[in-house]
Amino acid sequence: MKTYLKAGLAGISMALLLGATSLSAKTLVYCSEGSPENFTPALNTTGTSFDAARPVYNQLVEFERGSTKVIPGLAESWTTSADGLEITFKLRKGVKWHAVAGYKPSRDFNADDVLFSFERQSKPDHPYAKVSGGKYDYFADMGMTKLLKSLVKKDDYTVVMTLSEPNAPIMANLAMDFASIHSAEYADSLLKAGKPEQFDQVPVGTGPFSFVMYQKDAVIRFKANKEFWGEKPLIDDLVYAITPDPTARYSKLKANECQFVPYPRPADLAEMQKDPALKVISQSGLNIAYWAFNVTKKPFDDKRVRQAMNMAIDKAAIMRDVYLGAGTAAKNMIPPTLWSYNDAVKDYPYDPAKAQALLKEAGVTTPIEIDLWYMPVQRPYNPNAKRIAEMMQADLAKIGVTAKLVTYEWGEYRKRAQQGEHTTAQLGWTGDNGDPDNFFFLRGCAGARAGGQNITKWCNEEFDSRLKKAALLSDVKERTKLYEEMQVIMKEEAPDMTIAHSIVFEVMRKEVEGYKQSPLGGHKFIGVDIK
């Protein structure tokens, strides 16, 4: 025992004597907010998991860094048939797969990999379909199950995707994380070795960084892929230090233990902005917080009542007191960063007297009682739904409406709201792919059924026909026109009150350069350097 102790102490003192040596490589430490579920985006639904896999993978088409514009990825180019049903992708040649411990690729990326990546999600009898739980939520939610009729390999570098109907948002869908391209060869080798689960734990991709290791709840390490086909990474090592507590993230940033942090606490922002060692950037988030009126319930079946509700609430006060500067008042369903945003739409003014008059006109005799549901949790688009509900309650009291505040456990809340049990309820949405359809479908007739996502249960023919038509068109101009009209209809019909779009902040050390904030909310470190 004594000998061990001596040896241990000798080791410690040696270490102390030698001191810490720093490696010359450029390392960026990103203090991420949580652990990924695994490294296969198709299996996951959280931004945290997508962020963890993003350095490794590419998609056929990708979002340009810092925008929602779709650009070529592993597909160099693509053509769509005249009827909009067939998309032919020409694949990039000479793209190398990463090597990881125990696996060395023998070939470059080709059409087999594309087929593997989609068939795993679309074919229930695929050897990988059930691996790691096999739940492909995004593939199903983006309508791909019905939309994808077939995917055929024409030659090693050409694949043809056939759709069941023309679909304009398809290219944006294909740029999403769930459509990441995986190595079919790696999958085969693991299947032969009898350990297919490793496929989702040790990722092999074609992206700018290759996976090195992951220690649950502690750290994920990546190293630059020197053979990357696109813009070369400017840092050598990328480290995700998993730090769920925002206060700890801020402390680590100040101590230079990490150089980049997401999701700062709004209360820390003022101090962060004053710190000369830090840079704070922000952008309107791709999200919306709204207050939905259940139009199937009286008196909300009358649009004048819904308009009155819009006029009764002091939105500016909510922005000031709840969002604390980290939000912009919303007049439309989509945020101003999204194409087709209709700036000509006028929001309802805060006018309690007019609201009262409208109620009277609609034959509502006050006082009336309604229920006002609020989420029990903080969401990216709503920092404090309860506080907002309390402020609304006070505003509504002024026009003779008594609002009873109601909440449930978060899962239960959504379920009941989707069933339409509420009269009015707060909720919101975070966009996935930067296509307006990804927001407006929330007010479509398809979602108005019991259990559907349209919790207003509002089904308006004028709105819905445009929504459907826009999804089939590929001409952006025509789509824009339709979406602009839909925003006018929505404002007039007022199935909800659009509350706010949150502002997303990111904080980094001054030395970090070249980072571009994504309107989609994810994090990408290609093009980022440390000076």
Added chain:
Amino acid sequence: MFAYLLRRLALTVPTFVALMFITFVAIRLVPGDPVEVRTGERGISPERLAQFRHELGLDQPVWKQFLDYATGLVHGDFGTSVVTNEKVLTEFLQLFPATLELAFFAMIFAILLGIPAGVVAALKRGSVYDQALMGLSLTGFSMPIFWWGLLLIMFVSERLGWTPVSGRIDLIKFYFEPVTGFMIVDAFLSDQAGAVKSAFHHLVLPMVVLGTQPLATLARMTRSSMLEVLGEDYVRTAHAKGLSPFRVVGLHALRNALIPVVTIIGLQIGGLMAGAVLTETIFSWPGVGKWLIESIGRRDYPALQGGILLISSVVIFVNLTVDALYGFINPRIRHGQ
């Protein structure tokens, strides 16, 4: 002695079954299930919801789920996490060394400071030192861990820059594959200059935070136990025989005074596990405490149930060891009297 241990071991079986039942029922009383939590604002079609519930066995009656779970446990299967699809036991074993390392050092810190402080306080009963120490230990005992941890980070790490804010090692300077999961040991094995120092550096604050409450308890316990023993006849006799005060206190009094203190140390392990949940959260320490907290949020039933059972097993095992140790120190216990 063997029969005594066997008796104690047999007693753990009902404890274990009760625990299993309580965790199983308690988590199901919380509204929301893993599928709903996963769904988010997006919603889910009734067909897919039914399919997922079926796959996870959530469509079965609760008694059937419990029976399946119990059967699995008997076969050593703690289930599979519904979030990561990894075996609960595998996840636990990945994370547990971090918690163990933290708890071990926190306990050493508490013992090394708490026992001598208690002894000195007892020897100088009524002095300023005694008063100050007892006042301090009361403060330490009532200190909320979360507040204490954040306070230390702000002062020691941010203001003075003496220790890192969180984590287990400097991620920029050092990289090595985990071998044992104990960072100090792995750093030592890695042969990288400065790694052990960095690991210690990262351990200091969490250790102090987690060790504060046991430290305060041990100091108070040692003091009162010492006071009792110091008044005993045999201590007076030892003094009368002309033994040096050091021998009287160190050999005769302390050894006897430590008997209740050892029990307290055993009982503190349960408290340490509870404290670890908070400490790990503040210091981003990748242990089982933080894992459990996240599992609650995700309604990861198997991870939660398995995690709690495994932690309980550790606590039960430590208490059993302490009991055995206690029997060893005090032969009267061993014989069941």
